[in-house]
Amino acid sequence: MAVKTDNYLMNINGEWVGQERETLDVVNPANGETVGTVPYGGEKEAEQAVDAAYDAFQSWSALTAHDRVGYLKKLNQLMLDHQEELAQLMTAEMGKPINESRGEVKYAATFIEWFAEEGKRVYGETIPTHATGKRLQVWKKPVGVVAAITPWNFPAAMLTRKMGPALASGCTVIMKPSSESPLTAVKLMELCEQAGFPKGVVNLVTGSSSKIAKVVMENSKVRKVTFTGSTEVGKTLIRQSADQVKKLSLELGGHAPLVVLDDADVDLAVKGTVASKFRNAGQTCICANRVYVQEGIYDEFVDKLSKKVQELKVGDGTDESVDIGPLINQDGLDKVKHHVEDATSKGATVVTGGEAITEYGGVFYQPTVVKDVNQSMVVMQEETFGPVTPVEKIASDEEAAKMANDTPYGLAAYVFTENVSRGTQLIEKLDFGIVGWNDGGPSAAQVPFGGMKESGIGREGGQEGIEEFVESQYVSIGMK
Known part of the structure; x- marks a missing residue:
């Protein structure tokens, strides 16, 4: 299925806009070809989107949770019905292998499905009173207009993980996708339109990240910003939010360790490492970035891992047999090359891979295993x-x-270990929001996703995910 090159538009207050704007080219990193363009929107469009979302909030939040569920269930079904189209578009704009893209579309749809149901379970509370003649209650209210700023590496799932709980709780949304991979977001906006969402409930702006972010951070009509991206940008958003005490959810950088203890099932550990590390060519926020293996099984693990990695096929993501697609751009490739070169210059050994691939015309790097690394290496x-x-x-x-x-x-x-006592005690010492124990793929719609320390604020997914989009209002009722 070929993806046509086309001019895609923004959607503000139910209208497709941006025809008169300069455009941004969206380039397939596998071959350097332009697969589409989007408008280079800025402050004007961001202000219009904020106003539209603000105006729509009153009527959208006034709907019953059951009414909002109907829209979300329609969107979920439309995503599944258009799975192949979304997947092909995703692969074309950011290079992800087509089977991974299909998997992401299904994964993205689960967030819409989960929060459609969870929206009916945003419970308030009745608290036993401390005084005769009073009734104490806690009501849950949607926070208001939400701006969702997402990265390029999961162009569908990162949006739905934010849209789902926001819409289900009664908030209205402004979507700002990455300029590297905005086309999937445009298609999702089309599906929102087909699902019948009222005008202004969901809005899409593309273009200048700095100008659009400036508006959503400074405009008091936006009460919450949910962002996935670098820690550096996240810290900037925290500083900018201070003037209005704007609510934030931040899923920021990671540097995930993978520990293999000497009683681990080595084959399972290798399988889990490959699943975690090489998904999306290692371009995921939770992929294993550094592997620590106990000395008793170190050589066996490295040998078996290297053999599995050698079996991975690199190429254009449209090829059904490809396991590893391109990196997103030249900067990404240069960073990978620097890391490997720095390691080898300090005594590490490349067991397999270790070179850029130039024959395909895109930005590819061989799946690589490096042994004998140490903490001095970048x-x-x-x-x-x-x-x-x-x-x-x-x-x-x-x-x-x-x-x-x-x-x-x-x-x-x-963590990979077959010993429950050792695994439990080790995990209790780890300062990480997500831990996979004998599991290289822990993500799911029904579980909380987020980090500790400089990896973010708040949680997405699960019961906690929708709580990020509501406020608790305490009501003390005096009775005669």
Whole structure:
């Protein structure tokens, strides 16, 4: 199924707009070809979207939760009906292997489905009174207009994980997708329109991140910003939110450790490492970035991991047999090359991979395993965001915990051990919001997703995810 090159538009207050604007090219990193354009919107469009969402909030929030569920269920079904179209578009604009893109569309739809149901369970509370003649209650109210700013690496799931709870709780939404992969968001906006969402409830703006973010951070009509991206940008948003005490949900950078203890099932650990590390060519916020293996099984693990990695096929994501697609752009490739070169210059050894691939014409890098790394190397200190697995030898459980926590980030971690006591005690020491125990793929719509330390504020997904979009209002009722 070919993806046509086309001019895509923004949607504000139910109207497709931006025809008169300059455009941004959306480029397929697998071959450098332009697959579409979007308007280069800015402050004007952002203000219009804020006003539209603000005006729509009164009527949308006044609907019953059951009424809002109907719209979300229609959207969920439309996403499943258009799974192939969304997947092909996603692969074309950011290079993800087509089977992963199909999986992401299904995963993205689960957030709409989950929060459609969870919206009916935003319960208030009746509190036993302390005085005769009073009734004490807690009401839950939607926070208001929400701006959702999302990254390029999961262009569908990162939006629905924010849209789902916001819409289900009664908030209205302004979507700002990454300029690297905005086309999937445009298609999702089309599906929202088909699902019949009232004008202004969902709005889409594309273009200048700095100008659009400036508006949503300074406009008092926007009461919450939910953002997935770098810690550096997240810190800027925290500072900008201070003037209005704007509510924030931030899912920021990670540098996930993966620990393999000497009683682990080595084959399972290898399988989990490959699943975590090489998904989306290592360009995920929770992928394993540094691997610590106890010395008794170190050589066996490295050998088996290297053999599995050698089996991975690199190429254009439209090829059904491809496991690893391109990196998002040249900067991403340069970072991966720097990490590997720095490691080898300090004594590490490349077991497999270790080179950029130029024959395809895009920005590809070989799936790579590097052994004998240490903490002095950049690859163990910074998030690589590429298909490189550095493996370091450790002696004990205590060293594993110390090494794993030696980072300002705390998003995800992985532990492989067959011993319940050791696993429990190690995980209790880890400062990470998500832990996969003998599991390289812990994400799901029904669980809380988020980090500790500099990896963010708040949780997305699960019961906690919808609480981020409501306010608790305490009401004390005097009775005669």
